[in-house]
Amino acid sequence: MDTKEIIKKVKRIELKSRRKANNLFMGEYHSSFKGRGMIFSEIRPYQYGDDVRNIDWNKTAHFNEPYVKIFEEERELTMILMVDISASENFGTRKQLKSETVAEICATLAFSAITYNDKVGLILFSEEVELFIPPKKGKKHVLRIIRELVNFEPKNKATNFEKALEFLMNSFKRKANVFVLSDFVDAGNYERNLKIAAKKHDITGIRIYDEKETFFPNIGLVTIQDNETGEKRLINTSSPAVRKNYEEFYALAKLNFEKNFNLSGAGNLNIRTDEDYIKPLLNYFKKHSVK
Template identity: 40%
Template sequence: MDTIFAGNYRSVFKGPGLEFDEVREYSDGDDTRFIDWNVSSRMGTPYTKTFREEREVVLQVLVDTSSSLFFSSGSINKRELAGHIFAIIALAAVANNDKVGSLLFSDHVEEQIQPRKGKKHVLKQITQILSVEEGRKGSNLALACKTASQTMKRRGICLILSDFRTTNYRTELTLLARKHDVIAIRLTDPLDRDFPSSGLVSLEDPESGQTLNVMGTGRMRQQYRDFWEHERYLWHKNCKSAGVDVLEISTEDDPAVKLLHFFERRKKKA
C-alpha cells in the first residue's frame, strides 16, 4: 500500500489547488505577478510569494448494498469485491493523509460515515461494508448522488461502487460530477455476460423475489448476452455524458491489478 498504491494514488488524485508557502527574495525568471510589494518595500529589494500544492483531499465512496450484489458465480460475490476495492483505495488515501468517508445505499441511504483521517476510521468502514447482510431491496443511485452533492462542501473524489442495476440517475450523477472528481466502478460477474448452456433452470430476482423458468438454449443465451451488452452500453453512455470516468471490475479479476492499470491510464490522460 505505502509503496505502490499510495504513490499512484497521489499522482492521480491531486489536491484542489495551491496554498501559500513562504516569501523569498525574487530571482530572474520568477513570475512578476507573485511579487509581494509590501515585503519588497520594507526590505528594499523585490520579494516573491511561493506556493505549494494543497495536498489534502476528501475521498467519499458510495457503496451499493442492495441484494443484487450478493450474486456470484465464483469464490467471492460483488459485495465482497466492493469491500476489497474500498480497502485498497481508502488505505492509499490514508497513506497520503487524506480524509475518507463512505455512504452505503440501497433503495435509500442506509448509512453515511463522515470523512475523517486515520487508519482506524478506515478499518471500521471496511468492516461495515464486508458485514452488510443480504435483504436490502432496490438501488437508488440518484438519491445517493444527491446526498453526496449536499454533504460534500469542498471539491473531492467521489467513488461509486455498484453493479448499476438502477435507472434515472444521470441527472444527479452529472450534478455530482460538476463539483467533484467522480469515478464509476461497475462490479460484474462472468454470469452477467454469459448464461450457461443448460436445461430448464429456475431463476429468482434477489430484490423483487420474482421467479422465472428458462431453458438455456443457444437462442436464449444470445438474447441474454445482447440484453446485458445493451445495459453496459447505456451505463457507459450515461457516465461519459456526465463527465465521469469509468472502470469495470469482475469477481474473477484481481482488483489490485485493475486499479493499477486504471491509475496508469489516468496519469497518461492527465
C-alpha cells in the same frame, strides 16, 4: 457472521489492501487527485527558475533585491466511497462474491487516501441510503469502514442510485473525490443527477461484475431468481434465442453505465471479480492524472 469471524475477515482485508495501497497506489493516487488549490507558504529571496509572476514588489522595493511569494498545494482531500449493497452484489461463481471484491477495493482506496492525510467517508445504499459514515482521517476510521462493508445487513434489496446521488449532493457542498462501486445492472434512471453531481465532485464509477453474469450456459430448463425483486422464472437455456437475449441485455447494461458516466464527465472502469483489480485501477489513475 459472529464477532470472531468478522474480526478475522476485517484483518485479512486490512493486510491485503494495505500492502497493495503501499506498494502500488501511493504515487498514483497522489498525482491523480489534486488538492483544493494553492495556499501561501512563505516569502524568500528570488532564486533562478522562480516564476516572476510571484515577485512580491513591496518586499523587493524594501530590501532592494527581488523577493517572491511561495505557494503550496492545499493537499487535504475528501474521499467518499458510495457502495451499492443491494441483493445483486451477493453473487459470485469463482474467486469471491462481488461484495467481497468491493470491500477489498474500498479498503485499498481508503488506505491510499489516509497515507496523504485525506479524509474518507462511506455511503451504503440500496433503494435508499442505509448508512452514512462522515469523512474522517486515520487507520481506526478506515477499519470501521471495512467492518461495515463486511458486516452490514441491508434492509432493502433493490437499487436506487438516483437517491444516493441526491444524498451526496445535499451532504457535501465542497468538492470530494467520489468512488461509486456497483454492478450497475439495474441502477435506475440516474443520468440527470449524475451530471449535476459530476459538475461539483470528481466522480468515478467502478462496475464490479462476475464472468458468469455475462452469458447463460446451455444447461436446459432452469429456474432463476432475481435477487433484488425475488421474482422466479423458468427458462430454457438450450434456446439460442434465450441466451442471445440475455447477452444483449447484459451488454446493454454495461453500455449504459459507460455512456452515462462518459456523458456526465465522470470516470468509469470495469473490474471482474476473479481478476486482480490493481492493474485496471492503476491504468485508470494514470489516465486520470494527465487530464
